[in-house]
Amino acid sequence: MAAKRIFTAAMATETNTFSPIVIDRRAFVESFYAAPGAHPDTATLCTAPIPVGRRFCAAEGWELIEGSAAWADPAGLVSGPAHVGLRDEILDQLRAALPVDAVVLGLHGAMVAQGCDDPEGDLLARVREIVGPDVLVCAELDPHSHLTAKRVAAADFFVVFKEFPHTDFVDRAEDLWRIVVDTLHERVRPVMSTYDCRMIDIFPTSRQPMRGFVDRMMQIEAEDARVLSLSAIHGFMAGDVPEMGTKMIAVTDGDAALGAELAERLGQELFANRGRHMMPVLTAEEAVAQAMAAEAFPVVIADIWDNPGGGTAGDATVVLKALMAxxxxxxxxxxxxDPIAVGLCTATGVGGVMPLRFGAKSAPDTGEPVDALVRVEALVPEAAMVFGESVVPFGPAARIALLDAEGRDTGIQVILNTVRAQSYDPSLFTAMGVEIAAQKILVLKSTNHFYAxxxxxxAEILYCSAGKPYPNDPATNPYRFVRPDIWPRVADPFATGA
Incomplete structure (x- = not known):
């Protein structure tokens, strides 16, 4: 068999269309950007197909042609120049690589740009136009994405992270590449079937019923050789686009009827459990009272709706104010x-004491700014934490201690950051010199990625719904483009006339 030539690249972010923070080219560079051939050996969430592809192609003796890899931490719309620039950069690299036997991409699936509500579909359609109908085109997706008809038409198949928190992005990239290898060896013929569940929900796999659902998908894959991959697209409720919602994907070995039956059966199972997937949540006052009454520590309070991983600023002060009160x-x-506050802390220096106003600058429903006397405890010019194999930057950053009017320590420390990032891992705290074992309460900005x-x-994890910096109620969110016939906007979207 002649050695194959495969092109790979990545373009990814998650767009909260309600967020006022525009993503430009600089935001991609600050979060993650690798020029062709410069991707590190460790995987970075949506760019995992590139380093995983190196291993698979080396084992096969195939040539992997690497294009650009770009990831921006979630925020609002991607600027038109940033979207078009990254897209055309990858397309030009693909043209220069021709001829190729396959195109393997790392995408998120919830990107929305100024002037384009489906950048991934646009990219995939242009890739298909360049390579023609006979070249294999596939991608790995995040489940918090929009499975549009344009994407399905352009790609041969998708593989999606199964876990939320997304601890399996490398495993799913390996699944993607196994199917690629088997297809190019003509051992399988992937056929993709999809099913629209007509719902909007949140599906943490750290609890039932979604834990069991994911386990069943993996069992079916393991036991039925005809089934190459099963995936649930959760949807992303902060993306106000026409095709937002939950969908199922079944990739089979040439058996479209089996795929359609599986996708519908599993999709209907998700729909039957609608409203039962989300973890129970507390108000800020309830979460603080429960944490302060605890007898084992640390208690984690997750400020789930001020989650930079969902596109918010991550500057809400509601939980902090409740703790202070x-x-x-x-x-x-x-x-x-709060980049401005970090700059002021940097100017003051470690050990410096000053009055500081910080937080709650980005948008309504984030609380009120905190005015406090503070002492600068630590400054880190390039702070970062880990997420699985990934390194996630959040600095320059400062750790401050809140003081009372007499300059005495109140027992509350705050990490201020300049690069928005959700709270993935305890290394967030240790990178800033926080002794986790000495803390009674840790407050995180994350919906569920922190859990693993x-x-x-x-000792205890409390999910807190504090304010509404994120559009967290799909029944009442002020959507303009989301279709009306979807649960919970209607009680039964499958009913006649719904």
Whole structure:
């Protein structure tokens, strides 16, 4: 068999269309950008197909032609120049690589740009136009994405992270490449079937019923050789686009009827459990009271709706204000996004004491700014944490201690950051010199990605709904483009006339 030539690249972010923070080219560079051939050996979430592809192609003796890899931490719309620039950069690299036997991409699936509500579909359609109908085109996706008809028409198949938190992005990239290898060896013929569940929900796999659902998908894949991959597209409720919602994907070995039956059966199972997937949540006052009454520590409070991983600024102060009002001590907050405050702390220097106003600058429903006397405890010019194999930057960053009017320590520490990032891992705190074992309460900005890393060290985890910086109620969110015939906007979207 002649050696194959495969092109790979990545273009990814998650767009909260309600967020006021525009993503430009600089935002991609700050979060993650690798020129062709410069991707590190470790995988970075949506760019995992590139380093994983190196291993698979080396084992086969195939040539892997690497294009650009770009990831921006979630925010609002991607600027038109940033979108078109990254897209055309990858397309030009593909043209220069021709002829190729396959195109393997790392995408997120929830990008929305100025003037384009489906950048991934646009990219895939242009890739298909360049390579023609007979070249294999596939991609790995994040489940918090929009499975548009344009994408399905352009690609041969998708493989999607199964876990939320997304601990399996390398495993799913390996699944993607196994199917690529088997297809190019003519051992399988992937056929993709999809099913529209007509719903909007949140599906953490750290609890039932989604834990069991994912386990069943993996069991079917393991036991039925005709099934190459099963995936649930959760949807991304902060993306106000026409094709937003939950969908199922079944990739089979040439058996479209089996794929359609599986996708519908599993999709209907998701729909039957609608409203039962989301973790129970507390108000800020309830979460603080429960944490302060605890007898084992640390207690983790997850500020789930001020999650930079969902496109918010990450500067809400609602939980912090509630803790301050109750006189809580032994508290570490990670993080509050405030580049201006970090600059002021940097100018003051470690050990410096000053009055500081920080937080709640980005948007309504984020609380009120905090005015406090603070001491600068630590400054890190390039702070970063880990997420699985990935390195996630969040600096320059400062750790401050809140003081009372007499300059005494109140027992509350806050990490201020300049690069928005959700709270993935305890290394967020240790990178800034926080002694986790000495804390009673840790406050995180994350919906569920924190769970895998924090569950082993937390005495208790409390999910907190504090304000509404994120559009978190799909029944009442002020959508303009989301279709009306979708649960919970209607009770039964499958009913006649719904």
């Amino acid at each position: 109750c006189g809580a001590t032994g508290v570490a907050i990670g993080t509050i996004w 890393a924090f569950a082993p060290i937390a």
